[in-house]
Amino acid sequence: MSPSPKQFPFNKRAIESLPPQSREAGAREAEYSDTECIGLKCLVNRQGRKYFYYRYTHKKRRRAIKIGEFPATSVIDARRRCNDLRAQIDRGIDPQGERQKILSIPSFKVFALEHYMPYAENVKRSYKDDRSRLEHHLIPCFGHLALHEITTQSIQLFLADGKKKGLAPATINRLRSLVQRILALAVQWGYLERNPASGIPKFQENNQRQRFLHGHELQAFYRALEAESNRQAADFILLLLLTGARVGELLNSRHPDVDTTHGIWRVPLSKSGKTRMVILNDAAMAVFARQVRVPGNLYVFPGSPKYQNARMAPPQKAFERVKRTAGIEDLRLHDLRHSFASLAVGSGASLYDVQKLLGHSSPNMTQRYSHLADERLRHVSNSVSAAVSIVVSPEVVLESSGARLDGVAPMDVEISS
Known part of the structure; x- marks a missing residue:
């Protein structure tokens, strides 16, 4: 029994020779089947454009997945993709369901602005800082990516690039914490399986900046x-x-x-x-x-x-x-x-x-000023030392300072503190 004109072994020349769908035909597309790969279809529309599809049945439901347009997608690539999809079906996975699940995952920008920010405004006093960090740093880098496309490596490269650009370690750590918090929320709400920002170490910070106006x-x-x-x-x-x-x-x-x-x-x-x-x-x-x-x-x-x-x-x-x-x-x-x-x-x-x-x-934050208190106490201690030295050996102290007693008793000398 010879194959129907709608069924034949696909190859490049045969697909190229398929005519556009007739404008008088009831259907907008003509469908052809590959006899070498069960389920592989080629649909030709009225403009002559050709698309590969894979048709299958999963749990008694007929489904179809678009594979690609010919000739950008070759016959060999289309058959390879069909075999991959059939392997998923054999494992009990519905390829179209998995694809729809992936397509339903929002981009980082959409999730951050439409999901995370409304949540943050209700639970965080610093939500305005989050919005600023998103707009100036995170969205320009990750905004176009779907959440599942963000990897641990891409986050680490982003943080390392921030250091190259001169961002302070504290600023980089705030960005790290924010992206980690956003992706953790995506996991909790079922958009991601795992958080790619988990386990990324913080940059070493030096918060003991000592810059004072003086004199x-x-x-x-x-x-x-x-x-x-x-x-x-x-x-x-x-x-x-x-x-x-x-x-x-x-x-x-x-x-x-x-x-x-x-x-x-x-x-x-x-x-x-x-x-x-x-x-x-x-x-x-x-x-x-x-x-x-x-x-x-x-x-x-x-x-x-x-x-x-x-x-x-x-x-x-x-x-x-x-x-x-x-x-x-x-x-x-x-x-x-x-x-x-x-x-x-x-x-x-x-x-x-x-x-x-x-x-x-906490007093721990105040400890950064302890050296100032130490200097003040050292000044007081030196005053005591000077007073004792005058009592014990006033000539030595007065000679070193250029002062004279002029008959004043040692204990009457006033020591400035």
């Missing part, structure tokens, strides 16, 4: 603040130095939370997640008191009047101008908090005092 720098910085044209930004920067507050805390400060009469500023939600009270010195109270209230806006440092009840953006441009005017480099807004702590310790505050002033939930 002539402090004087130059203050003079530059006085000369700054943007007075709102200048007051904001000055308050960072006078209170030791975090940038975010001061940006979110509201008039009802500042009591300039009693010198108390209430921070409703600090970094530790708790309310804290900031004790204001006289200078800080004066700066807070001169901030003009904008009708309808509760923020001490309001933003553009175009947006209702908006806060000011971090005054980075004004800060850069102040640094240039003062001739100061390598200084961040957060370093003003460190400078406040340094000045407090130098004025005699204990580490416990500094912990309370800065709102540290």
